[in-house]
Amino acid sequence: MVVWDPPIRDYQFLYHELLPAIETVQRLGYTDFDADFLDSLIEGWATHCEEVWLPINQLGDSEGLKFEDGKITMPQEFKDAYHQGIDEGWLSTTCDPEHGGMGVPLFFQAVTWAEFGTSACMALSVLPALSIGVYEVLVKHGRQDLIDHFATNMASGIWSGTMCLTEPHSGTDLGIIETKAIPQEDGSYRISGSKCFITYGEHDMAENIVHLVLAKAPGGGEGTRGISLFLVPKFLPDDWKSGGLDGISHSLSSEHNGVICSGTEEKMGLHASPTCVMSFEQSTGWLVGPLHGGMPLMFEMMNRERLATGLMGVGLAHAAYVNSLAWARERRQGRSLRGIQEPHEAADNILVHPDVRRMLLEAKVNNEGCRALAAWIGLLLDQMHSDDPEEAEMATALVALFTPIAKAHFTDLGCETCSTAMQVMxxxxxxxxxxxxxxxxxxxxxxxxxxxxxxxALDLAGRKITQDFGKNLRYLMWPLTEFIEENRDTPGMAEFNKPLHQGVRGLQQLTLLMIAEGMANPNFLAAGATDYCRYMSNILLGYMWAKMAKLSLEKKGDPFYDAKLASARFFFKRIFPETVGLAAKIQSGPKSLMDYPAEMF
Ligand SMILES: Cc1cc2nc3c(=O)[nH]c(=O)nc-3n(C[C@H](O)[C@H](O)[C@H](O)COP(=O)(O)OP(=O)(O)OC[C@H]3O[C@@H](n4cnc5c(N)ncnc54)[C@H](O)[C@@H]3O)c2cc1C
Structure with missing residues (x-):
């Protein structure tokens, strides 16, 4: 049986002690949002996940979905769970109350909601995550008549959303997509083309599926500059047929809008999350945002989804950790190297073995560090909307810098941790x-x-660190150097502060090296990008652990804070030193990669 142990106490620590979450969001205008309400959200969502989502996770994996005649049938248990989420309002926590949402700050949905949802049932959680992403782009950039028609049902989850970027020949390189958009006299467009790998492109849990599609309209430039963004529903709203989108009808035409699912992929995991091949055959769609200006909007949605994806790494890593820990506590094999610990048993518990402890601690400490960084990023998402231009600028710069780190490092560690948890067992x-x-x-x-x-990693090293003459990095260096200075002589902090200080100095040197060498030879930058991303991730996790250690030093004697201190020690002794190896790899440059003859691979 799968164990469920959500990190509720950890989130309370992060939001109430490490970060001034409540104070910040109240200042930003969420005046009714207090600590008790946040706790009730955290606990309520954890309970919903445990009672409604967790029980269907293994069933979805073994049963999967059925594809027949262009239709996908989901397991009945998935439909029930999804609709219970709608009925209880859990799928629209951050949406505007005007559209039926709860209107809570972004950090809750972006971080805690995402972690618990993916721990309980990742295959289901991706659907509302996508729908909310579409909703946010629509509400921010869509025409009012589109908002009137689509926002409320998108917010609740009665209609779901997708993002349609990938085509068979065009994945990373979106500049070469071939889907076309032809303008019509009534202001709409006819969309034609094929998309592949579209998550929840077709299913029977929502009444309508609203696709955000990247396509090229006439007159655009080459590459990504020629791309526009279109909203293309599976079924058109009824009053569209009678001439326009003036009314606000939520009834749907029974006619298909030429959006055809021609198959789903068999895949390694996420068996209950449909991955669809989609054809748009003269489908009616509407432009969202400026003509030929679709990519920045799609990137807005992708940036939110990238943080959500990072939290998938954290969520599944946590689930894997608590399950492997529960198993390890019961398992007896071999004897402690320091002498028999449990003489009345045939063998000692495996927690006596240093290697088992190493694995469990790497999992626990990485999870908690990533969660702390995620909580900070979540709050920054809210601060991006501050009326104070300085606060908004700082938050925007840091979110830009942190998004590739959260996506790449949290998921790298998520995969490593799930593998490690398996090894423990x-x-x-x-x-x-x-x-x-x-x-x-x-x-x-x-x-x-x-x-x-x-x-x-390329986005971080090639764009985010040089963007606006290094503004993003400057906004990071300020709090980092301030913290290091402040704690130079703080009793008990040297073991955390010193390595952090060294690491930050190393980051500054490596950044200068990447920029200087990268200007002369872009392969230098590209060859070091992944290691640079991991290096900076370690610095950020080091900063979070040093801050958590400082708080915990003040509350020594309480098991929760003592565990945090011990975890911070483990981080700096056993994880942070990988920065030394990463620096050496970055400094070695691209030669050993690029001089390697292709025919010798
Ligand atoms: C289960 C699943 C669900 C998905 N859901 C969606 C969805 O809902 N909507 C959607 O639009 N797409 C979706 N995708 C597509 C997914 O986003 C792409 O697979 C991904 O972006 C990579 O593109 P690709 O597969 O074409 O790989 P490629 O672009 O062919 O990349 C192959 C390798 O080359 C590397 N590479 C490529 N270009 C460069 C470069 N310039 N510099 C350095 N390295 C490079 C890549 O990092 C990768 O390692 C999904 C895919 C899967 C498997």
Whole structure:
């Protein structure tokens, strides 16, 4: 049986102690949002996930979905769980109350909602995550008549959303997409083309499916500059047929809008999340945002989805950790190297073995560090909307810098941790009954979709650190150096502060090296990008652990804070030192990669 132990206490610590979450969002205008309400959201969502989503996770994996005649039938249990989420308002927490949402700050949905949802049932959680992404782009950039027609049902989940970027010949390189959009006299467009790998492109849990489609309209430039964004529903609203979108009808035409699902992919994991081949055959769609200006809008949605994907890494890693820990606590094999610990048993518990402890601690400490960083990023998402231009600028710069890190590092660690958790369990880890092998299969896609992790690293090293003459990095360096200065002589902090200080100095040197060498030879930058991304991720996790250690030093004696301190020590002794190896790899440059003759691979 799969164990469920959501990190509720950890989130309370992060939001109430580490970050000034309530104070910040109240200042931003969420005046009724208080600590009790946040706790009730955290606990309520955890309970919903445990009672409604968790029980269907293994069933979805083994049963999967059915595809027949262009239609996908989901397991009945998925439909029931999804609709219970709608009825209880859990799918629209951050949506505007005007559209029926709860209107809570973004950080809750972007972080805690995402982690618990994916831990309980990743295959289901991706559907509302996509729908909310479409809703946000629509509400921010769509015409009023489109908002009137689509926003309320998108917010609730009665209609769901997709993002349609990928085509068979065009994945990372979106500039070469071939889907076409032809303008019509009534202001709409006819969309034609094929998209592949579209998550929830077709299913029977929502009454309508609203696709955000990248396509090229006449008159655009080459590459990504010629791309526009279109909203294309599976079924058109009824009053569209009678001349326009003036009325606000939520009834749907029974006519298909030429949006055809011609198949679904068999895949490694996420068996109950449809991955569809979609054809748009003269489908009616409407422009969202400026003509030929679709990519920045799609990137807005993708940036939100990238953080959500990062939280998939954290969520499944946490689920894998708690399950492997529960198993390890019961398992007895061998004897402690320091002498027999449990003489009345045939063998000692495996927690006596240093290697088992190493694996469990790497999992726990990486999870908690990523969660702390995620909580900070979540709050920054809210601060991006501050009326204070300085606060908004700082938050926007940091979110730009942190998004590729959250996507790449959280999912790299998510995959590593699910594998490590399986290792802790020995053969049992490989057996379906215990759940960890499913987490391992499900989490693997998170390194690939929403832009592969290699592309995230290039985004960080090639764009985000130089953007606006280094503004993003400057906004990071200020709090980092301030913290290091402040704690130079703080009792008990040297063991955390010193390595952090060294690491930050190293980051500054490596950044200068990447920029200087990268200008002369772009392959230098590209060859070091993944290691640079991991280096900076370690610095950020180091900063979070040092901050958590400082708080915990003040509350020594309480087991929760003592555990945090011990975890911070483990991080700086056993994880952070990988920065030394990463720096050496970056400094070695591209020669050993690029001089390697292609025919010798
Ligand atoms: C289960 C699943 C669900 C998906 N859901 C969706 C969805 O809902 N909507 C959607 O639009 N797409 C979706 N995708 C597609 C997904 O986003 C792409 O697979 C992903 O972006 C990578 O594109 P690709 O597969 O074409 O790989 P490629 O672009 O062919 O990349 C192959 C390799 O080359 C590397 N590479 C490519 N270009 C560069 C470069 N310039 N520099 C360095 N390295 C490079 C990549 O990092 C990768 O390692 C989904 C895919 C899967 C498997």
């Amino acid at each position: 020995g053969g049992a880890g490989y057996i379906s009954e215990y759940g960890v092998e499913q987490f391992y299969r499900d989490v693997r896609i998170s390194k690939i979709w929403e832009g592969t992790n290699g592309i995230q």
